[in-house]
Amino acid sequence: MAWTRFAKKKDMPGGLWIKCESCGAMLFRKEFEQKNRVCGTCGYHFTLPGRERIALTADHGTFVEMWTDLQPVDRLCFNDKVLYSEKLKATQAKTGETEAMIAGTANIKGIPCVLGVMNFAFLGGSMGMVVGEKIARCIEHATEKGLPVVLFACSGGARMHEGAISLMQMAKTCGALAMQNRKGGISISVMTHPTTGGVTASFASACDLLIAEPGALIGFAGPRVIATTIKKELPKGFQRAEFLLEKGQIDRIVPRSQMKDELARLLAYATGRDPVAAYKPQAVAAEPVIEVPPLPLSEEEPEPKSKPKRKKGKQG
Ligand SMILES: [Zn+2]
Numbered sequence: 044m045a046w047t048r049f050a051k052k053k054d055m056p057g058g059l060w061i062k063c064e065s066c067g068a069m070l071f072r073k074e075f076e077q078k079n080r081v082c083g084t085c086g087y088h089f090t091l092p093g094r095e096r097i098a099l100t101a102d103h104g105t106f107v108e109m110w111t112d113l114q115p116v117d118r119l120c121f122n123d124k125v126l127y128s129e130k131l132k133a134t135q136a137k138t139g140e141t142e143a144m145i146a147g148t149a150n151i152k153g154i155p156c157v158l159g160v161m162n163f164a165f166l167g168g169s170m171g172m173v174v175g176e177k178i179a180r181c182i183e184h185a186t187e188k189g190l191p192v193v194l195f196a197c198s199g200g201a202r203m204h205e206g207a208i209s210l211m212q213m214a215k216t217c218g219a220l221a222m223q224n225r226k227g228g229i230s231i232s233v234m235t236h237p238t239t240g241g242v243t244a245s246f247a248s249a250c251d252l253l254i255a256e257p258g259a260l261i262g263f264a265g266p267r268v269i270a271t272t273i274k275k276e277l278p279k280g281f282q283r284a285e286f287l288l289e290k291g292q293i294d295r296i297v298p299r300s301q302m303k304d305e306l307a308r309l310l311a312y313a314t315g316r317d318p319v320a321a322y323k324p325q326a327v328a329a330e331p332v333i334e335v336p337p338l339p340l341s342e343e344e345p346e347p348k349s350k351p352k353r354k355k356g357k358q359g
Pocket residue numbers: 063064065066067068082083084085086087
């Protein structure tokens with residue numbers, strides 16, 4: 044029909060498809076969610092919301108959230124077009140979270156640990172007084188209870204709205220790590236896309252083991268700022284996880300699909316817990332293996348065959 048020539052090109056049905064930020068492929072949202080927000084075409088790891096990260100990492104039903112009463116305060120009455128206090132209220136309403144950090148205790152394949160996850164959806168996962176305090180408490184709690192601590196970083200850096208208060212979180216979190224180290228505790232940092240600024244420059248790089256997700260941007264100042272400052276073209280892959288592994292800044296790169304297994308393996312090694320009881324490796328080949336009844340010593344719940352359920356409410 045003639046009129047179709049003038050009709051506006053129909054957009055993709057709202058939310059059904061999403062475009063990969065890296066390769067531009069159109070991804071069917073349902074499939075994309077099933078792959079835990081990893082592009083099926085190029086393997087690009089999209090930023091994962093904090094709650095989804097916990098559901099993917101902690102054994103089902105074991106995460107007990109702590110320090111939920113900590114609330115950010117606008118000490119400087121900071122105003123950048125919008126008052127920081129107003130921005131906080133709006134972000135809390137939008138995300139349903141009080142801050143950019145979700146922390147508590149959990150089991151990873153049967154091994155108890157303290158788990159802290161940064162939530163990028165909350166003001167770019169920026170580290171202010173509450174985020175820094177929660178991280179410090181995670182580490183201190185781990186030290187006190189003799190538990191390993193696992194921290195997932197995903198942040199634009201220190202929160203400028205809190206000025207020097209946000210910067211002192213860098214020293215505070217590193218201080219807590221030093222204390223934990225002295226007591227023989229173990230800390231694992233998982234740097235996800237993006238981990239930048241004061242977060243990279245503090246606890247995220249100061250843990251015993253530094254893991255990154257593939258392709259994650261990890262750095263202090265952004266690549267554009269550096270290129271402009273030094274007036275030189277940056278090397279290929281600069282500040283990406285693979286580049287940093289090659290230069291020795293991180294210990295390993297672990298794809299999201301293998302993260303839980305790898306964390307369990309490392310925690311088992313670090314804590315000396317029976318890795319057979321704690322760690323049940325998934326099939327090396329892509330094909331599923333025959334289900335074996337759990338050993339008497341194995342974790343309480345067998346690894347679900349399907350991916351963990353999504354859209355879960357707050358746990359614990
Ligand atoms: Zn892609």
